[in-house]
Amino acid sequence: MSELLQPCNVIMLFRDVELLCEAIKGGDGRLENYKNLVTLDIGLAPVVKRPPFQLKSPTAYFSSTKTQEELQAPFRKSFRDMPRVTIGGTVDESLAQSARQDFARSKFEDVDSIIALWTAKKDEGTQLFKRGDDGCLKPWSKVRDEINEAFKSEAWARLVKQGGPSFVARVAELFYTTNLNIVAIGLKWLEEGDRDVLPGVRDAYGHLKSSTNEGYWGIAHSWKPSPAQETKSLFRYAKILRLSGESELVPFASATIDMLAYHNPDDATILEEKRKIKAWKRSVGPIDDSAFNAMMSGLNT
Structure with missing residues (x-):
C-alpha cells in the first residue's frame, strides 16, 4: 500500500470539493492507521491572480470571512481524527487554526x-x-x-x-x-x-x-x-435458514419455528413461516439429520 503515501497535488473547483473529501475519506478502508499517516495540505486561493478579461483581482472576494468559511465547510464537515492537516492560502489564520482543531478532534x-x-x-x-x-x-x-x-x-x-x-x-x-x-x-x-x-x-x-x-x-x-427482541431474532434466524435453501438446515429451521409457535400460538406471522418451513421440508424429502440430533443430544446431556 506504499503507493498511497506518495505525495500528489490536486487543483480543483469548489463545486467538486465534496467529491474530493469523499475520496480522501475512502482511505480508511484501504490503509491501516490511515488518518495518522496521511498529511493533507489544503490551500484556498484563486487559481490565477487575475482571470482573463476580468479587470479586478478576485483577492477581495477570497478575503471575505464568509467566503473563507464557506470554502472550508466541506473539509470541516468531512474530517475528524486527522491531526496531520494544514490549511493555508488566502485564509485568515484564526479560521485556519480553528479548522485544524476540528480536523484533529474525534x-x-x-x-x-x-x-x-x-x-x-x-x-x-x-x-x-x-x-x-x-x-x-x-x-x-x-x-x-x-x-x-x-x-x-x-x-x-x-x-x-x-x-x-x-x-x-x-x-x-x-x-x-x-x-x-x-x-x-x-x-x-x-x-x-x-x-x-x-x-x-x-x-x-x-x-x-x-x-x-x-x-x-x-x-x-x-x-x-427483551423477550420480544429475542423472538424477532429467532424468527429471522428461521427465515435465514429456510431462504438459504440448504437442505441440511431443515431440522434447525423446523425446530426453531416449532419452538416459537409453541410460545406464540396466536402469532399469524410465525404460523405462516411455520407453514412455509413445513412445505420446504416436504419438498426436500428425507434428509440426514444426524448432525442435528447429535447437537440436541449434546445440549441435553
Missing part, C-alpha cells in the same frame, strides 16, 4: 451526542422502512458501521470512562436492534429473489448474536435483549 467526542446521532439515524431508517422505501438500509448501515468504528478506535476507552456501563448498554442495544433491522430488509430482498444479499444477511445476524456475548464490548453491561 468525532466520537461526547457520549450523549453520538448516542443521539445514532438513534436519530436508526429512526430515520425505520421510518423509511415503514414507508416501503428500500433506502432504509443506508442509515442503518451507517449506524452499524460507526458503532464498529468507535468500538475499534482509540476513543472507545475514553467514551467508556466518560459514559460508564450505561453508555455501553445503550450502544449494545443500538447495535443489536440496528443489525436486527438490517436482517429484516435483507430477508425481504432475499424472499423477492435477490440471492446476492444472503452473505450480508448472515453477517448482520452473526454480529447481533456475537454482540450479546459476555465481554464483547470489553466491559460488563446490564443490557440484554
